[in-house]
Amino acid sequence: MKIGVLALQGAVAEHANAIEAVGARAVIVKNADDLAKLDALILPGGESTAMRRLIDYYELLEPLRTFASRKPVFGTCAGLILLAETIEGEAAHIGAMGITAHRNAFGRQVDSFETTLPIKEVSDAFPAVFIRAPKIVAVQDGVDVLATHNGEIVCARDRHLLACSFHPELTDDLALMRYFVEMVEAYQ
Amino acid sequence: MLMRMNMLAFHKQGDVFMSIITGSEVVKRGMALMQKGGVIMDVVNAEQAKIAEAAGAVAVMALERVPSDIRAAGGVARMADPRIVEEVMKAVSIPVMAKARIGHIVEARVLESLGVDYIDESEVLTPADEEYHLLKNTYTVPFVCGCRNLGEAARRIGEGAAMLRTKGEPGTGNIVEAVRHLRQVNAEVRAIVAMNEDEMMTAAKNFGAPYEVLLEIKRLGRLPVVNFAAGGVATPADAALMMELGADGVFVGSGIFKAENPEKFARAIVQATTHYKDYALIAEVSKEIGTPMKGIDIGQLAASERMQERGW
Numbered sequence: 001m002k003i004g005v006l007a008l009q010g011a012v013a014e015h016a017n018a019i020e021a022v023g024a025r026a027v028i029v030k031n032a033d034d035l036a037k038l039d040a041l042i043l044p045g046g047e048s049t050a051m052r053r054l055i056d057y058y059e060l061l062e063p064l065r066t067f068a069s070r071k072p073v074f075g076t077c078a079g080l081i082l083l084a085e086t087i088e089g090e091a092a093h094i095g096a097m098g099i100t101a102h103r104n105a106f107g108r109q110v111d112s113f114e115t116t117l118p119i120k121e122v123s124d125a126f127p128a129v130f131i132r133a134p135k136i137v138a139v140q141d142g143v144d145v146l147a148t149h150n151g152e153i154v155c156a157r158d159r160h161l162l163a164c165s166f167h168p169e170l171t172d173d174l175a176l177m178r179y180f181v182e183m184v185e186a187y188q
Numbered sequence: 189m190l191m192r193m194n195m196l197a198f199h200k201q202g203d204v205f206m207s208i209i210t211g212s213e214v215v216k217r218g219m220a221l222m223q224k225g226g227v228i229m230d231v232v233n234a235e236q237a238k239i240a241e242a243a244g245a246v247a248v249m250a251l252e253r254v255p256s257d258i259r260a261a262g263g264v265a266r267m268a269d270p271r272i273v274e275e276v277m278k279a280v281s282i283p284v285m286a287k288a289r290i291g292h293i294v295e296a297r298v299l300e301s302l303g304v305d306y307i308d309e310s311e312v313l314t315p316a317d318e319e320y321h322l323l324k325n326t327y328t329v330p331f332v333c334g335c336r337n338l339g340e341a342a343r344r345i346g347e348g349a350a351m352l353r354t355k356g357e358p359g360t361g362n363i364v365e366a367v368r369h370l371r372q373v374n375a376e377v378r379a380i381v382a383m384n385e386d387e388m389m390t391a392a393k394n395f396g397a398p399y400e401v402l403l404e405i406k407r408l409g410r411l412p413v414v415n416f417a418a419g420g421v422a423t424p425a426d427a428a429l430m431m432e433l434g435a436d437g438v439f440v441g442s443g444i445f446k447a448e449n450p451e452k453f454a455r456a457i458v459q460a461t462t463h464y465k466d467y468a469l470i471a472e473v474s475k476e477i478g479t480p481m482k483g484i485d486i487g488q489l490a491a492s493e494r495m496q497e498r499g500w
Contacts, residue, residue, distance in 0.1 A: 170221065
């Protein structure tokens with residue numbers, strides 16, 4: 001199984017390591033051509049505004065939209081924002097997932113935090129690192145809410161699309177990555 | 189290693205109370221990981237901050253003057269007016285960093301209270317303490333610090349820096365010192381990784397580096413925090429060169445807003461940093477972007493004018 005990591009900027013190596021740790025092959029994606037032959041794609045944490053500029057410089061938006069309409073995609077933090085169909089206060093980017101995102105929802109960096117969360121079908125106690133994290137303020141019908149923090153939605157699945165506000169790639173816990181790999185297997 | 193973090197609150201999850209921790213090492217170092225592969229740009233007002241954000245900067249550094257102007261102005265360079273920092277924070281959604289003088293506990297606490305996302309304990313400003321750096325692991329806000337070699341890098345990590353940048357020579361538009369410092373740090377990291385464990389205490393003595401930090405470097409096979417390059421990046425090719433040499437990203441100080449066309453330079457430097465091995469692309473983005481900032485030959489700087497000597 002080949003899982004790409006969009007490598008415009010951000011925590012690319014950390015995701016690639018997690019992919020390899022669960023026995024799949026990690027592929028670095030910088031151009032539209034790199035998307036061919038992938039079974040799935042990860043949109044890593046980073047700065048979503050900067051990633052969007054780089055997506056535009058190389059006309060990656062349409063290829064990413066096409067990919068997300070056909071194959072599994074997992075977005076973490078900035079990746080969640082890129083995937084959301086609606087973003088409060090700004091236009092959507094890839095816009096493939098039936099969620100509404102709110103950027104920097106937990107405050108600035110001094111408010112960034114770590115905690116432990118149960119994630120439905122994944123883990124009873126998952127270490128969740130939130131860094132200037134977004135939240136999901138609304139989900140469309142059929143979207144499965146997998147985790148909440150203080151009542152706010154922080155992880156959800158919409159068909160073949162998965163997104164979380166926090167950074168599983170910054171921890172050693174591979175449960176969420178294994179869950180994504182199972183999603184990809186089931187999809188094939 | 190001494191570590192402080194704040195237990196902020198508990199939240200109830202089913203029948204169990206879970207802790208919420210801010211200011212931890214994971215959260216601070218993790219913030220820098222999210223900046224990797226990106227460009228952090230110096231800005232002096234909201235308008236420049238918006239240009240930087242629109243060009244694809246991953247963060248901005250809010251300053252009163254860029255380093256080349258600090259050089260030209262002379263005198264004592266201090267933390268920026270909080271009004272400028274707030275103006276920049278309001279203008280953009282990307283993270284905002286600000287500089288405090290080396291060892292200036294109160295400037296750092298003031299910037300933390302303003303809510304900046306990262307503090308640069310910076311040799312670009314006039315040091316407040318010529319013996320001691322800030323004990324950075326006592327703050328909730330993360331810090332980035334400059335380094336020229338492994339000893340400086342490891343001491344700053346030991347004090348709690350969550351991110352490093354090689355110093356270069358700020359405000360010169362001359363990449364030579366940035367190259368020297370990045371090569372030095374990386375060569376010394378490689379030496380530690382290859383070293384036998386029974387040689388490491390003596391290495392700690394010789395490098396002037398905390399033993400525990402060297403053990404962590406050996407275990408990870410790299411520095412435990414993100415290391416950007418800084419101090420002299422003036423062109424897209426300069427930025428790509430630093431990535432080629434193993435930087436995790438680049439700081440551009442005077443190189444953007446002292447260039448003839450800041451928008452074009454900012455966009456071109458961002459693209460060259462992401463695609464640093466795509467030479468045809470670097471050629472393309474380097475076309476017709478105007479002249480870069482005027483540079484300074486390092487040999488023309490007196491020792492007292494070299495900012496890189498600041499820090500201990």
